[in-house]
Amino acid sequence: MAEFVDVILPVPLPGTFTYALPPQLQSAAEAGCRIVVPFGAKKTAVGLIVRIHDNQPKGIKVKDAIEVVDASPIIFPHQLVFWRWLSSYYLCHLGEVYKAALPGPMKKKKVHRGSRSSQEEQSLRLSAQTLPLSQSQGDEAILFGGQDALDLGELPSLSSAQSSALASIHNQWEKHPVCLLHGVTSSGKTEIYIHLIAEAIKSGKQVLYLLPEIVLTTQLTDRLRRVFGHRLGIYHSKYSDRQREDVWLRQLSDTPYDIIVGVRSSIFLPFDRLGLVIVDEEHEVTFKQQDPAPRYHARNAAIMLASRAGARTLLGTATPSFESYFNARTGKYGLVTLTERYGQVRLPEIEVVDVSEMKRKKLMKGIFSPRLLEAIREALQAHEQVILFQNRRGYAPMMECDICGWVPSCPHCDVRLTYHRRNRLVTCHYCGFSSQIPTECPSCGNTHLRQRGFGTERIEAEIAEMFPEASVARMDLDTTRTRTAYESIISDFEHEKTDILVGTQMVTKGLDFGRVSLVGILDADTMLLQPDFRAYERAYQMMAQVAGRAGRRQSQGRVILQTRQAALPLIAQVTEGNYDAMYAEQMEERRAFAYPPFVRLIVVYVKHRQADIADHLIIEATKALRQLFGSRVLGPDEPVVSRVSGLFIRKAIVKLESKIPISKAHLMLMDMRTSLLADKTFSSAHIYFDVDPL
Ligand SMILES: [Zn+2]
Ligand SMILES: [Zn+2]
Incomplete structure (x- = not known):
């Protein structure tokens, strides 16, 4: 009996793809392994096996898979469950999640099969040494000895305010898996995190410490490394693909990092004994991915990740997001407040x-x-x-002719060009278009152009x-x-x-x-x-x-x-x-006008090269939305910037009361998209969703 595999491909298309397994691949194929398959005209793609079965698909000619890439799975089964949740909650395709999750080269090139070779061990060692800029203690002898006892001489001492906050966090965790630490700036939240991390490691758990990219500096990693040494892995979006791939593979090895300190995308790394998630500066908007899909919020996704692993979550900030503060004030999250600055400054x-x-x-x-x-x-x-x-x-945010009011704007977007003096250019902050600074007004010839703002x-x-x-x-x-x-x-x-x-x-x-x-x-x-x-x-x-x-x-x-x-x-x-x-x-x-956190917002966007088609489509989409959600729909409307890179953008907003089951609403939206795009007029249009937009 022939065997088949269902495969996720890194493409924005619905569902998984079925391929036949030729006999020579049947013993090697395993769910969670990558597989090379034919895709598109003459091309191949590296997909991920999610299921092996013997159900011959009806009425479709199934192509043969070409090669199994891995000797063992490169994700844990629970990661796939998490990916499916992300794709359904954030209304995108599983392939888009796969694409966002894996570091670049893992979706393209092949890696060695068989057990990890000494050459690979060597490359892991080298990368572990080159990862953090200041990791001078890259002692190979201890690099893979991640199981030695943690030396608690290294822990920072806590003030009495910090100690009582630490105790309160533990208390809150008894009742709430998620706790918000609202501590004024400079109250010493990092020292508290370090204690919590050490406790988690001592009990054999792993820690994910998420923070905004700009805060992930050597200033912080040096400090953490002084305490946690080689147990600490860093996952930074500005590291090379290769370095990120190495962190990924290390997490699958026998000696994974105990702590990952990382940016947004580190929620995708493999953890098999996650015990604690810390989201520092939880109010930061950069935790939300804007483009491309999945348009996920790393804080919210991390809370889900932790809850599935039975782990505790700590959100820290001096200025909570309304969503988190609301959850803390209404008893969904625990709340711990730190009003005193460290050293009583x-x-x-x-x-x-x-x-x-x-x-x-x-x-x-x-x-x-x-x-x-x-x-x-x-x-x-x-x-x-x-x-x-x-x-x-x-x-200056704009230039202006003070006689006729002409303003230089982007030919591809409906935004004004910003004046950059050093490189003598006016630039579009949306698409990157730039041109020479105009010396005279093209409509009236005035040579005195004023900079404003x-x-x-x-x-x-x-x-x-x-x-x-x-x-x-x-x-x-x-x-x-x-x-x-x-x-x-x-x-x-x-x-x-x-x-x-x-x-x-x-x-x-x-x-x-x-x-x-x-x-x-x-x-x-x-x-x-x-x-x-x-x-x-x-x-x-x-x-x-x-x-x-x-x-x-x-x-x-x-x-x-x-x-x-x-x-x-x-x-x-x-x-x-x-x-x-x-x-x-x-x-x-927010309450009076029904905005979050009292309701959930989902923005439905349409994009097309022609303004009239974008307009037509958003009108049709809004009609369909009204049938589904009635008066909860706002629009159709144009976003503040309604053309970017030559594409016209229109939107409608759905406001859902929190009691409405979100998964049902999401299914309805996905169906609406499919049926609208089935119309020939709109076949080259894009419809996409932004769930819980920021
Ligand atoms: Zn003018
Ligand atoms: Zn532009």
Whole structure:
């Protein structure tokens, strides 16, 4: 009897694919192994076997598989269950999850068959040595001896506030598998994590420690490595594919890492005895993958992963996401609060500067208030460091002809081009298009084009001019394209080679600098004016986080906050550090207008090269959605940026009350997509979903 295999392929198509197993492959094939199969015209693909059976598919000519790649499975069976959950919850195909899960080369090239060769052992050893930039203790003798006792001499000592938080976390875990640790900035959450990790390892469990990419620096990994040594594996998106493949294979070996500290995608790594998941900076939006599918939230997926493994989860942050805080306040999660900074350093004093008033009195020096300039001068004189925050990169967000109002915009997207002075270009931040800076207005010939607004590049340029004695650096997407680039910006600042660091929200993340006495928030208004129901929550988080960089490990820091909306309650909430007041006020609005966390949102997007087809399709889709979900549907609508890279984007939103079974709604949506795309008019269109969008 012929045997068959069902295979997942890394393609955005529904379901699995069935192939016949020729006799010579029958003994080698095993669920969880990769297999080379013919796919598409003349091509082959590397898929993953999910099932072996002898049910001849009816009415289909089944092709023969070509070669089994692995001698043993490269995933644990429970990972496949997790992938299936991701694909059904986030409304995408299993192939898309497979593609996101495996490091690049594992989906393309073949690896050696048979038991792991000495050559492979050697390569693992080498990669383990080269992985962390500063792992000098790559002692081969201990590299694979992961089972030796953990030396507890190395654990950091805890303050009494930290010790009682640690005890409370254990208490909470008795009743709730997930606990939120709400600790003010600089309260020493990392020391608590280190204790929890050590406890988990001592009881023979593995730990996944997730954090935003920008925080995964040598500053942190060196600290963890001092305690956990070779038990620690690092999974960074800026590591090479090969390095990530090595971490994956190591997790399948007899001596897997006990702790993985990693970014979003480390939720896909194999763990066979996971006992603890820590999600640090849990409010971070970068935990959500935007494009391509699966558009998963790594925090939420990690909670699911932990729950399936019977593991505990700790979410840590100084500024919780509303979703997590809501769950903690309503008893779904445990809640532990840490209100005291480590070493009893006081929270910074935040001073608000009313920019409108300063302008009226003609006191602003360009984008700087006299108060901010004076504070910078004082900090520099005292040999202290300064962080200047503006959540916009580039020199100026737009140029404009001040006679006819012409604005340079992207030919492929409906966005204005940002002026970048250093490379003399105007650039699209959506598709990357750039062109020479226009010297005259193409519609009226005016040669005086005005720059409007300001980004980090302009702050850097102006501050360097005003304080020529200071050394100024900038940290934003443009200056941190590589891992080494941002490591060196952070390291220079840490070693006080830089006096003033200008940056976007990257500087707000949980980085720990010792000599920052002043933080300047240049323009709170760009954050407050975002057309998004989360704008105030985000603005609060960013301002509280960046303020928290001031005054660490020394005396109280100072923050100067420039805004035109000084009377807004949110500004007072930031200056008072009153998260609860901000939460209470914003939650009233969320409740009144039915927004998360009171409902779940699913955005249905359509994309097409022609605007009329995109419009037609979203109208049809919205009709179909109304039949399924009635008045819970909003739209059709255009997103804020309604054309990207030449594709027109339209959307509709489904708001689901939390009592509606989510899996049923998801099935209905998937069916709707299939039937709409079956219509010839729409065959070249894309329909995709963003579940719990951020
Ligand atoms: Zn003009
Ligand atoms: Zn563009």
